[in-house]
Amino acid sequence: MLELHQISRSFSGTKVLDEVSFAVPRGALTGFVGANGAGKTTTMRIIMGLLSANSGHVSLDGKTLSTPTRPSFGYMPEERGLYPKQPIIDQLIYLGQLHSLSRATARERAMELLSRFGLEHRAKSKLESLSLGNQQRVQVAAALLHEPDVLVLDEPFSGLDPLAVDAMSSILADYAARGVPVLFSSHQLDLLDTLVDHLVIIQDGKIRANASAQDLRAAHTSRYQLSLGADAGWLRTEPGVEVIDLSGSNALVSFATVADSQRVLAHALSRGNVTEFAVHRPALADIYREIIA
Template sequence: MLEVHHVSRSFAQRLVLDDISFIVPSGALTGFVGANGAGKTTTMRIIMGLLNASSGHVSLNGSELSGDTRPNFGYMPEERGLYPKQPVIDQLLYLGQLHGITRAESRKRAMDLLARFGLEDRAKSKLESLSLGNQQRVQVAASLLHEPDVLILDEPFSGLDPLAVDAMSSILRDYAARGVPVLFSSHQLDLLDVLVDHLVIIQEGKILANSSADDLRASQASRHRLSLGADAGWLRDEPGVSVIDLSGSQALVNFESEADSQRVLAKALGLGTVSEFAVHRPSLADIYREII
């Protein structure tokens, strides 16, 4: 398990990370989400040792990170770092050898990864000749070439088409299944519900949520969606009912108890048609928006 312990960081007297702590469980896909400037990239750079924390530290399986452990990490930075005028395969072979992998094994791994992204026929192309989305795929392949023990990916889905998103998701799930902690940031909230096992939400340098996806959903499981035959405004005056959203005959509410829900249902039926009365399972994107 990767753990961030009470990390703070300032730039020129401006506090950008304020005593943040969270975990990235082994064998789980952890989404790291927040608005631009919330502190995601700074946190990832501190995890990778590219920036020093003003205070606090990062540990893996209980041991503080050092120069000996980070080479086994896979990292894809926000600023892509490959060489535009060099052939794709040459760069991957070079990076593999930097990690101590033989040239032959580096070639095998590189071609396997390029094949998973549908790029095996572009292995000898210069990087700059590829579309931005395909350059992104190569950058991801570079971060996976040495089969890392931890994955830290800053916006890995940016610029990918739907097929590449599927390929990326499959690769990340494979790594999680091996027990690898995977932390990735993304602005594509629709991916959260179908991909992440754990969610960390950061806003203005503070952690607002750090929990499993199931626990976040369970915390809001008492919500109900109602669709009535007439205006649902009367729900605002009902005891034991908190109205979360209401528009005409549609409402999203929270009941304090099962007795309250049954009482409201009986009243709604007495007033007219009820076409929907069901437990509402909020998406993680909904939960993120509400927390923010």
């Protein structure tokens, strides 16, 4: 397990990380989300040793990370760091050799990864000749060449088309299934529901949530979706009812007690048709928006 312990960091007297603590479990995909400037990239750079923390430390399986440990990590920065005028396969082989792979092994792994992204036919092309989305695929391949023990990816889905998103999701799931801690940031909140097992939410340099997707949903399932045969505005005046969202005959509500829910259901039936009365399963994107509101 990768763990951050009370990491703080300031720039020019401004604190950008404030005692950040969370875990990235093995066997799970951990999403790291927050607005621009929330502290995601700074946190990832500290994990990788590219920045130092003013206080706190990072550990892997209980041992504080040191410089010799991090070369086994796979890192993809948000800013692309490959060479635009160099052939893709040449620079992937070069990067593999920097990780102590033989030239033959580096070529084999590079071609395998390019094939998974549908780019094997562009192996000899210069990077700059690819679309931005395909450049992103190559950047991810570079992070995976040496079969890392930990994966830290900053916006890996940025610019990818749906097929590439599927390929990326499959690759990350494969690594998680091997027991590799996988931490990735994303602004594409729709991916959270289908991909992440664990979610970390950061806002203004502070961790606002750090839990499994299952636990987060369980903490937000005290809501009900109602679809009525007529306008649902009367719910606003019902005792024991909190109206979270209301549009015409549809409402999202929470009840103070189970008795309140049964009373409101009976009242709704007496007023006409009830086409839906069900526990609302919240999307992780909705939970994120509520937490940072």
